[in-house]
Amino acid sequence: xxxxxxxxxxxxIVRNTDVHPTAEWVYExxxxxxxxxxxxxxxxNLNALSQTGLLARxxxxxxxxxxxxxxxxxxxxxxxxxxxxxxxxxxxxEAFDELKEAASRAFGMEVENxxxxxxxxxxxxxxxxxxxxxxxxxxxxxxx
Amino acid sequence: xxxxxxxxxxxxIVRNTDVHPTAEWVYExxxxxxxxxxxxxxxxNLNALSQTGLLARxxxxxxxxxxxxxxxxxxxxxxxxxxxxxxxxxxxxEAFDELKEAASRAFGMEVENxxxxxxxxxxxxxxxxxxxxxxxxxxxxxxx
DNA sequence: TTACATGCAAATTGTTTGCAACTCA
DNA sequence: TGAGTTGCAAACAATTTGCATGTAA
Numbered sequence: 001x002x003x004x005x006x007x008x009x010x011x012x013i014v015r016n017t018d019v020h021p022t023a024e025w026v027y028e029x030x031x032x033x034x035x036x037x038x039x040x041x042x043x044x045n046l047n048a049l050s051q052t053g054l055l056a057r058x059x060x061x062x063x064x065x066x067x068x069x070x071x072x073x074x075x076x077x078x079x080x081x082x083x084x085x086x087x088x089x090x091x092x093x094e095a096f097d098e099l100k101e102a103a104s105r106a107f108g109m110e111v112e113n114x115x116x117x118x119x120x121x122x123x124x125x126x127x128x129x130x131x132x133x134x135x136x137x138x139x140x141x142x143x144x
Numbered sequence: 145x146x147x148x149x150x151x152x153x154x155x156x157i158v159r160n161t162d163v164h165p166t167a168e169w170v171y172e173x174x175x176x177x178x179x180x181x182x183x184x185x186x187x188x189n190l191n192a193l194s195q196t197g198l199l200a201r202x203x204x205x206x207x208x209x210x211x212x213x214x215x216x217x218x219x220x221x222x223x224x225x226x227x228x229x230x231x232x233x234x235x236x237x238e239a240f241d242e243l244k245e246a247a248s249r250a251f252g253m254e255v256e257n258x259x260x261x262x263x264x265x266x267x268x269x270x271x272x273x274x275x276x277x278x279x280x281x282x283x284x285x286x287x288x
Numbered sequence: 289t290t291a292c293a294t295g296c297a298a299a300t301t302g303t304t305t306g307c308a309a310c311t312c313a
Numbered sequence: 314t315g316a317g318t319t320g321c322a323a324a325c326a327a328t329t330t331g332c333a334t335g336t337a338a
Contacts, residue, residue, distance in 0.1 A: 059203060062203065
């Protein structure tokens with residue numbers, strides 16, 4: 001892949017954040033460093049970079065397409081209150097393999113993988129859990 | 145939710161198929177029974193029906209939005225050759241719960257659920273597995 | 289009768305493409 | 314130099330919205 005200032009910039013923007021950005025977000029960031037950059041360039045490069053495996057392209061469960069600078073095997077957890085995506089490099093391998101085997105038996109075909117992009121754990125992050133507890137305390141006071 | 149001929153038709157189309165249709169597919173089917181129906185009506189009703197939980201809205205890993213008449217807890221498996229989605233009502237509960245617990249420990253937050261829409265197992269369906277084997281046999285012959 | 293639903297067309301959003309100018313190797 | 318890349322604008326696809334009309338309760 002040929003070098004270009006734009007491609008390099010886009011690659012670094014995605015690699016140096018952990019927000020799992022959308023193309024639009026990358027475009028906004030890129031404009032800060034290079035105001036004349038076009039959105040088509042951003043799309044072309046995000047696609048090129050993820051096709052060659054330098055970036056990962058993930059489909060979030062709401063259907064929006066996001067990019068991820070970390071292409072290693074890892075999983076995402078989304079907070080059901082604030083929506084933030086968290087990374088985790090490895091989930092307990094044994095439990096994961098066991099699920100894969102159970103699924104193979106149940107489906108009657110060999111499950112080769114559980115697609116990374118589609119693996120999402122769902123719960124509440126510590127900050128939101130705390131906030132929610134506070135809210136419930138306030139409600140409790142009102143009730144008295 | 146108010147009754148209408150269109151809403152009823154759309155609901156039945158989705159409920160009576162297991163192809164996990166896109167909005168476009170539902171529109172094509174609906175036109176067969178009601179040629180004057182508009183695509184906006186299809187979208188509005190698919191959204192309304194899935195918001196009230198009468199249908200499930202699922203995001204397939206390629207990012208396309210699909211609907212599913214079965215709103216019970218179940219999982220999908222996609223064949224990596226032909227792309228077909230298969231249903232399975234229950235995967236081994238124990239292995240699933242164990243994964244959930246392992247993930248909770250690893251993330252340091254309670255995993256409440258693994259989102260259904262995002263749970264996809266990936267492999268090859270029996271027909272495609274057979275086809276692939278045949279293809280490999282032919283290649284084998286050529287090599288001799 | 290009135291709140292809600294429809295069909296149509298226009299608007300919106302997210303993404304891709306054609307093309308002439310430019311840039312990296 | 315020549316293949317590959319860019320910025321711009323136009324094209325596209327999927328989905329939503331505005332509005333006048335129609336329908337269910």
